[in-house]
Amino acid sequence: MTIQKMLDPLVVADVALFSVDTSGLQAHEIDKGLKILLVKRSHAPEQGLWSLPGGILQPEVDSSLQATAERVLRQKVSVEVPYLREVCSFSGPMRDPRGWSIGMLYYALLPRDQVHAIVKDSVDAVEWVPAVGHGLGKLAFDHDAQLDAAVQALRDKVERRALPLHLMPAEFTLGALQKCCEAILGHTLDKSSFRRRLVTEPPVVIALGRKERVGAQRPSQLYKASDSFSFDEPEKYAARSRRKGDNCM
């Protein structure tokens, strides 16, 4: 048993589950709107430390490592996510005290209206904290580095003009969508440019006829994601929409 542990690597899937909540945030602190779900470890190793939700691969149950990640979210915080993708791996003999281990990192997006994560199984506590600058100290294992990598992966996507519609409820306003992008990127965006993208490009968002009235101001149009929307292929839109011949061939 002990020897086998040394020979066979531990395989784990960790998930950076993101959501966005920009309510009550000033423009200069918009980067605090991107939230990450952390869990408090109730078992050794690293008991008591905060960490990304993660779990060990179960070959009898999981049809892929991504399935492991999905199972982890179901079992630890009982949510199904609309979007979950691999980021990169973390591996080596020292990152987990139990021995040589592989941690496959995934990131997932949760719509704002589904933030009903629940404490369950082998977890002491669950908390949504700002993805950058949470004040919980060092995370378990190498999860600080993992969190950085996940945030970077998400930012890269949005910088490449992907719209994080999976973080939005089914119906949303363009103002809210812009705030969501701003929270991810960590800086504000120009309203005019942002909206121009949405009308210039193929129909990624579709205007519903209805309006949302909320406070003492002009009500805003409601939109929904187009059926053809995919967070995975923003290049199609962003790829400087190849010019005429775009250079030969």
Add this chain to the structure above:
Amino acid sequence: MTIQKMLDPLVVADVALFSVDTSGLQAHEIDKGLKILLVKRSHAPEQGLWSLPGGILQPEVDSSLQATAERVLRQKVSVEVPYLREVCSFSGPMRDPRGWSIGMLYYALLPRDQVHAIVKDSVDAVEWVPAVGHGLGKLAFDHDAQLDAAVQALRDKVERRALPLHLMPAEFTLGALQKCCEAILGHTLDKSSFRRRLVTEPPVVIALGRKERVGAQRPSQLYKASDSFSFDEPEKYAARSRRKGDNCM
């Protein structure tokens, strides 16, 4: 032993090793210039099929999965590469007949003047073939999908304006570098635009004083990679070099 095989996943690192050779290629077949190294499997499973070089993780030896990939290249084709990065994982119970397995895919770049890969250990044959449209039939395991993913990863990089200097010899001409990019992208590029990038941007390539004379034409300037060059951070240059304020904050 048998039961253990079912419970503990097989962990493998596979490497897509690229090189570029555009000699003797017409413009319309420039995409055939990107080469991939395939090996013929000498053992079961999938004996006799061509595959990407790969090998099983050895926790006692490897300090990370990337180290596994580097070891595979050393042992199977005796080569050290200047650039090797993770692409993504392939996992599941069916992709390898030996049982539940994880295949971590890496891609590596080999300078054109170091294509002295040698047949070694547990490999029947080694061959450089076009990365797209090689005529060797189905590859072993899911290596066709892996090859596609590796080509895509490399293309994405170059589309995002990274210069594949790791595929070039220490000294090279801009014409050769352009051909290299064209081979990766699969289409020709405009000479003027290509060169403008190189002078506009920070010093990624540095002109040596010397010239290369090769045939019956004007000799071309030789260049080398700048010390600050990194294939990993092209965004710095490509990121539309943020405008003045680039929108607030």
Add this chain to the structure above:
DNA sequence: AGAATAGTGTCTGTCAGACAGTATCGC
């Protein structure tokens, strides 16, 4: 001279940031 590649200059369309302006709501 001619072929072939190296290298430059300029035109032009597209795009995105910037920012001012208009519209529509509650109070």
Add this chain to the structure above:
DNA sequence: GCGATACTGTCTGACAGACACTATTCT
């Protein structure tokens, strides 16, 4: 009217594709 947010219009600079042009070598 005022405040606040929604939405639109236009100016401008930067960049990249396109393409014609010049330069330099060998045969």
